[in-house]
Amino acid sequence: RMRAGGAVTGVVAELGQSRGIKASGLKLRFCTNETQATRGKFVAKLQRLGFNILVNEVSAPAPAACHILKERNLRPHLLVHDDLVPEFDQLDKANPNCVVIGDAADNFSYKNLNEAFRVLIGLENPILISLGRGRYYKETDGLKLDVGVYMKALEYACDVQAEVVGKPAKMFFQSALAEMDVEPQQAIMIGDDIVNDVGGAQQCGMRALQVRTGKYRPCDEQHPEVKADGYVNNLAEAVDIIVKQLHK
Amino acid sequence: RMRAGGAVTGVVAELGQSRGIKASGLKLRFCTNETQATRGKFVAKLQRLGFNILVNEVSAPAPAACHILKERNLRPHLLVHDDLVPEFDQLDKANPNCVVIGDAADNFSYKNLNEAFRVLIGLENPILISLGRGRYYKETDGLKLDVGVYMKALEYACDVQAEVVGKPAKMFFQSALAEMDVEPQQAIMIGDDIVNDVGGAQQCGMRALQVRTGKYRPCDEQHPEVKADGYVNNLAEAVDIIVKQLHK
Numbered sequence: 001r002m003r004a005g006g007a008v009t010g011v012v013a014e015l016g017q018s019r020g021i022k023a024s025g026l027k028l029r030f031c032t033n034e035t036q037a038t039r040g041k042f043v044a045k046l047q048r049l050g051f052n053i054l055v056n057e058v059s060a061p062a063p064a065a066c067h068i069l070k071e072r073n074l075r076p077h078l079l080v081h082d083d084l085v086p087e088f089d090q091l092d093k094a095n096p097n098c099v100v101i102g103d104a105a106d107n108f109s110y111k112n113l114n115e116a117f118r119v120l121i122g123l124e125n126p127i128l129i130s131l132g133r134g135r136y137y138k139e140t141d142g143l144k145l146d147v148g149v150y151m152k153a154l155e156y157a158c159d160v161q162a163e164v165v166g167k168p169a170k171m172f173f174q175s176a177l178a179e180m181d182v183e184p185q186q187a188i189m190i191g192d193d194i195v196n197d198v199g200g201a202q203q204c205g206m207r208a209l210q211v212r213t214g215k216y217r218p219c220d221e222q223h224p225e226v227k228a229d230g231y232v233n234n235l236a237e238a239v240d241i242i243v244k245q246l247h248k
Numbered sequence: 249r250m251r252a253g254g255a256v257t258g259v260v261a262e263l264g265q266s267r268g269i270k271a272s273g274l275k276l277r278f279c280t281n282e283t284q285a286t287r288g289k290f291v292a293k294l295q296r297l298g299f300n301i302l303v304n305e306v307s308a309p310a311p312a313a314c315h316i317l318k319e320r321n322l323r324p325h326l327l328v329h330d331d332l333v334p335e336f337d338q339l340d341k342a343n344p345n346c347v348v349i350g351d352a353a354d355n356f357s358y359k360n361l362n363e364a365f366r367v368l369i370g371l372e373n374p375i376l377i378s379l380g381r382g383r384y385y386k387e388t389d390g391l392k393l394d395v396g397v398y399m400k401a402l403e404y405a406c407d408v409q410a411e412v413v414g415k416p417a418k419m420f421f422q423s424a425l426a427e428m429d430v431e432p433q434q435a436i437m438i439g440d441d442i443v444n445d446v447g448g449a450q451q452c453g454m455r456a457l458q459v460r461t462g463k464y465r466p467c468d469e470q471h472p473e474v475k476a477d478g479y480v481n482n483l484a485e486a487v488d489i490i491v492k493q494l495h496k
Contacts, residue, residue, distance in 0.1 A: 108358040114393050117384070121391060135405050136365070143369060145362050149401045156400040157383050157393055 024243045027180045031059045031173070031189075033166045033196065035102035035131040035147065036081040039063060059176040061131035061166035062087040065100055067175075068165065074127065076100040079116040079150075081107060098127035101154065101162075103134075103147040113150065120158045128154055130162040134196070138215070167193070168200025177204070188229075190238045192216045199226035209238050272491045275428045279307045279421070279437075281414045281444065283350035283379040283395065284329040287311060307424040309379035309414035310335040313348055315423075316413065322375065324348040325367040327360055327398075346375035349402065349410075351382075351395040361398065368406045376402055378410040382444070386463075415441070416448025425452070436477075438486045440464045447474035457486050 030053060034042055039062070043055045062084055069076055075092045078085065080102035088100075099116045120126045134146035151162045166172055177187060184205030191197020192214030201208040210216060210228040213235070221231065232238040278301065282290055287310075291303045310332055317324055323340045326333060328350035336348075347364045368374045382394035399410045414420050425435060432453030439445025440462035449456040458464060458476040461483070469479065480486040 104358075106358050108361070110352075110354050110356040110393070113356070114391075117393055117397075118391055121384070135407075136369070143362075143366055145358070145365055145401075145405055149365075149405045152404040153393075153397045153401040157397045159383075 024246060026242070026246070027182055028057065029059060029176050029180050030057055031167060031176055031191075031197075033061060033132045033134065035061050035084055035166070036105065037083045038087050041083065059172065059179070061172070062102065064172055064175060065129055065131060065165045066091060068129065068163075069098070069100070074098045074129075076129070077116060077119040078102075079107065079112055080104050080131070097123060098129060099154070100129045100131065101147060101151055102131040104150070105144065108145075108150055113153065117154060117157050120154060120160070126158050126160045128158070128160055128162040130164050132166040133162075133164050133168075167191075167196040168203065170200070170204050173201055173204040173206065177206075188242065190232075190235060194220040194223050194226050194228065198228045202226070202229075211235055211238060272494060274490070274494070275430055276305065277307060277424050277428050278305055279415060279424055279439075279445075281309060281380045281382065283309050283332055283414075284353065285331045286335050289331065307420065307427070309420070310350065312420055312423060313377055313379060313413045314339060316377065316411075317346070317348070322346045322377075324377070325364060326350075327355065327364040328352050328379070329355060345371060346377060347402070348377045348379065349395060349399055350379040352398070353392065356393070356398055361401065365402060365405050368402060368408070374406050374408045376406070376408055376410040378412050380414040381410075381412050381416075415444040416451065418448070418452050421449055421452040421454065425454075436490065438480075438483060442468040442471050442474050442476065446476045450474070450477075459483055459486060 032042070037045075039055050039058050039060050042060070043053055043058060046053050062080075066088060068074070069091055075094065075096045075098070076088065077096035077099045078088060078093065079099060081104050084102055096119055099120050101116065104112070120128060128151070130151040131147060133148035133151060135148050136143050136146050138144075151164075154160075155162055173189075177184060180187070187206045189197060189201030189206050189208040190211060191201070191208065192211050194210055194216075198208040198210050207229040209230045209232050210220060212231060212233050221228075232241065280290070285293075287303050287306050287308050290308070291301055291306060294301050310328075314336060316322070317339055323342065323344050323346070324336060325344035325347045326336060326341065327347060329352050332350055344367055347368050349364065352360070368376060376399070378399040379395060381396035381399060383396050384391050384394050386392075399412075402408070403410055421437075425432060428435070435454045437445060437449030437454050437456040438459060439449070439456065440459050442458055442464075446456040446458050455477040457478045457480055458468060460479060460481050469476075480489065
């Protein structure tokens with residue numbers, strides 16, 4: 001899968017660079033929109049690939065959504081991937097008063113979407129929380145529809161606007177910064193997605209570099225709305241530049 | 249099913265009224281957004297209910313779409329209900345250069361929506377034709393998502409705008425009028441859907457009555473955008489009024 005956004009995609013490709021950052025004394029955080037597995041599974045996979053990463057260094061939409069749900073006393077009806085369900089274990093899901101939608105893949109059957117719709121349309125104040133707004137992603141066997149497409153479907157069906165958790169939502173970046181105890185102006189985002197990574201981080205007051213790997217396309221450099229603060233050919237180059245700046 | 253729009257819903261409920269219209273010498277046409285069966289099947293069902301109706305008196309989205317497809321040399325990839333497929337028998341469907349979406353119900357699987365998406369995203373000039381823009385309809389076992397919801401999903405995935413065939417599209421009403429050889433000012437639409445029946449017909453220059461049956465809701469009479477030319481409690485009342493006007 002090439003969807004796991006931002007820094008993570010790059011780092012996996014150029015293993016060891018995160019050590020460069022960590023050794024420099026800089027704080028590091030991985031922001032992903034991955035919603036097909038728990039953070040635990042996601043990190044275990046990266047660790048098996050030899051990657052130096054811990055669960056509490058990762059920001060992902062599902063734990064962020066759980067935080068919101070608890071704060072607002074919301075009981076979710078889940079339309080998510082089977083492997084993501086354990087992230088919501090701690091929450092009361094009886095008599096739901098909101099719908100949480102993630103990248104459910106094959107779980108996006110007519111029956112399941114209809115069920116989520118009926119919960120939503122039956123609520124006096126319908127709340128739809130979407131774990132991302134992506135259109136599609138690439139797997140080895142081709143393009144796959146992402147959560148944003150089904151979010152739009154439910155938005156239209158119920159005439160509501162979803163609350164998006166994950167990149168490019170401002171609050172998602174703000175939480176990541178708060179957990180690092182770093183101000184936006186002190187932080188830099190590195191990612192391959194011009195809108196979700198670069199645009200989202202900039203909205204939040206951070207600078208952002210786009211890596212020319214992963215889902216990068218040359219036309220991104222002429223994007224009508226988002227202009228990156230810089231372009232790098234790969235994550236290694238980004239780390240070099242950042243560490244050199246640091247030693248000046 | 250309560251979705252089959254406009255006059256048809258009403259007429260089925262108040263059987264025999266169409267005879268009143270036919271006997272008066274007025275031309276009559278049934279406009280439906282039904283896309284879960286061929287016109288043939290649809291009419292046969294009404295005939296079994298004792299209803300005086302012929303296939304060539306019915307305007308429906310699938311035959312209208314076929315007309316458009318032939319005119320523009322389009323080869324459709326179909327995402328429709330199994331029972332609707334025969335309507336497209338005459339068309340070349342190899343190497344598709346557009347997608348046609350109808351109320352596919354259980355055929356709206358992740359796999360099938362993904363397939364339609366891949367066809368569309370692979371086209372240099374992506375054309376999406378939607379057999380309606382309805383949000384949901386009511387069946388005996390509850391509310392069901394309608395074609396418009398999946399149209400919105402594909403529109404967002406591919407950043408395209410669908411061409412909608414069926415009510416409330418202007419062209420759909422214009423074709424029905426042309427087949428009757430009647431000018432819009434000479435025609436009156438009777439339907440239960442304030443937007444698709446009443447609003448659509450008015451956009452086309454016709455007058456339109458809303459019947460207070462079927463999907464009618466009292467708040468329709470304060471609709472922010474559409475104001476019916478009149479309200480009737482049922483189709484029988486509409487026929488009475490029209491026939492009386494005629495004899496003045």
